Amino acid sequence: MTDTILEMRGITKTFPGVKALENVNLKVRRGDIHAICGENGAGKSTLMKVLSGVYPFGSYDGDVRYEGNECRFHGIHDSEKVGIVIIHQELALVPMLSIAENMFLGNEQASAGVIDWNRTKRRASELLRKVGLREDPDTLITNIGTGKQQLVEIAKALAKDVKLLILDEPTASLSEKDSQALLDLLLEFKTQGLTSIMISHKLNEIKRIADRITVIRDGQSIETMDKADITEDRIVTSMVGRTLENRYPSRTPKIGETIFEVKNWSVYHPQHPERQVIKGINLHVKKGEVVGIAGLMGAGRTEFAMSVFGRSYGINVTGEVFLHGKPADTSTVHRAVASGLAYATEDRKVYGLNLIDHIKHNVTIANLPGVSKSGVIDDMDELKVANEYRRKTNIRSSSVYQITGNLSGGNQQKVVLSKWLFANPDVLILDEPTRGIDVGAKYEIYTIINRLAGEGKGILVISSEMPELLGICDRIYVLNEGRIVGELAGHEASQEKIMRAIVRGEEKAAS
Structure with a gap:
């Protein structure tokens, strides 16, 4: 026994x-x-x-x-x-x-x-x-x-x-x-x-x-x-309670012209000014395209995203950002959002949400003018918007008045997405969008990403899970030690090719 x-x-x-x-x-x-x-x-x-x-x-x-x-x-x-x-x-x-x-x-x-x-x-x-x-x-x-x-x-x-x-x-x-x-x-x-x-x-x-x-x-x-x-x-x-025949929902890409471009982007460490964290990155995202950034921990993926989004990270930031082919001012978070850029952080509990407030306020916080009249928030309009995005992203809660900190991780992530969807960006940077959530909730997040791409948004996805990037991305950049060391078409990419690009990048840096 x-x-x-x-x-x-x-x-x-x-x-x-x-x-x-x-x-x-x-x-x-x-x-x-x-x-x-x-x-x-x-x-x-x-x-x-x-x-x-x-x-x-x-x-x-x-x-x-x-x-x-x-x-x-x-x-x-x-x-x-x-x-x-x-x-x-x-x-x-x-x-x-x-x-x-x-x-x-x-x-x-x-x-x-x-x-x-x-x-x-x-x-x-x-x-x-x-x-x-x-x-x-x-x-x-x-x-x-x-x-x-x-x-x-x-x-x-x-x-x-x-x-x-x-x-x-x-x-x-x-x-x-x-x-x-x-x-x-x-x-x-x-x-x-x-x-x-x-x-x-x-x-x-x-x-x-x-x-x-x-x-x-x-x-x-x-x-x-x-x-x-x-x-x-x-x-x-x-x-x-059901089979998931495919972990990643199918999508037929409809890719248009370049919507977002970063040129020669460099960033230095905020506490160690002599240390360059991001080293001359060039990348672009097209309309309707899902682009991934792969790399090992410490490669600089989050640092790159935060520095582009309102200089939220780093010092001595240099380089150019273009949206719809025109120079964009992303020097502050407010200006980045106004330019059509959004960033869903990897740390939703610290930077992404107000956990002690309810869903309604979290959904509208990035676009208060969208629920205001003459500078005064219209409570009924805000309620209508929150309920609409609760339905669109399938947030499981008792109501939009449920405290966000009491939601599961997957539902908190949907609130983060709802917040930025209501801000109506042209380009959405998603940093570890499915970290700490289960396979069912992941599938729902992927479905939302596909829907946004289908609406013509440009999506940039940072993920530590290589199968995830391979499953949802049209194109993948490989980042290592602050540099782009590879670029792969989605249908040609594999975990082996990504790791090979990282290793080659390390060898070049050492030589």
Whole structure:
């Protein structure tokens, strides 16, 4: 008989007006890596918050049994005491504290109320080595990359004598290299007997490391499958309740004249003025064309987009921007928008949305004159516009008065798109438009992109997912270390050709 470390039975969780979970069942075997899949808003994170005590006993119905005992956690400290540790998608690290301080925050290595810093740093070094880091424990969190921060979170969990590790979208913000390193670490922990639950949208990662998968849809557990039965098609069908014959909706391009052009664009780092981040980029986008920018993390893709859009990044910016063949002033965000340019940021939570405000205000914020008369906002007109774009982009919400921060990631992304669609740009730059959202929501985003291209807009897509660029783009630029090192027609492009262009670019830069 297989040893079961965790069993959740009949879990039901209700928020005002919404049933987030309904009779969900989950059984996790000791020593397994158990994946949980589902669309955004399906209830995955809610279930894990019930398990970890974020939602305390009494706020939900159902039973949680851990190591054979009934659990009645009233807070996260209760679950951590028995070895259940959750790492949320939004990392809970304090940027201006050191690695060691972060690792033992709330779990201080103290005697008689006085922190023993020698013991703290010694223990921190031991745990950092376990996760493959050689950083000095005194290094500030702000001075290490996202991939290393994720490993610090895991080391922090190990410091709490973790037996069941829960990871919520652990690779969502990581490069391919950092993602693989993290997955390898989880597999290594498995050999040491650690049980893990991983929430992820990345089906290739799940197939690689998961022993079992539970699929949740619309707040209900649909099925649990063993490793031998796992296929991407089966997961997708369970997640969305239908088959997705093609991950990328078909489109017949109708490409016109050049609508957007950037010439000899150069940008220097805002904190290190001697360092050139963008080095003489030339690119163009035609009417009705979807153009991709591929490249590894740190290639300069986001820096390029932000610098073009109102000089939002960098100093000593030089070069020219043309819209419809005429010079365009994009020196401020306001002027860039007025010129017909829009930029949907990769960080929707920080730069893309006002999370504490409702959908209606977020949709209209980039084009307030469009809902105003004599400088005064017409509330009914704004309501009409918000409802129209809610319908157009299929934002799933109770109404346009729902707080944006309470929406799933995919629906938040649709609000970002709605905001810029209402601004009616000629050129839309989409930076990681499907990051952290599920396959069903991705398909809807691709459909919106296709519709915009069909209306004659120029679309520039930045993505770390090469299959995504290959699936939706008519043409792809390859960026490496701030330079364009390749340009490929969509029908000729492949992951191998993109990587070859990057490697050739690195060789040229080194010579």
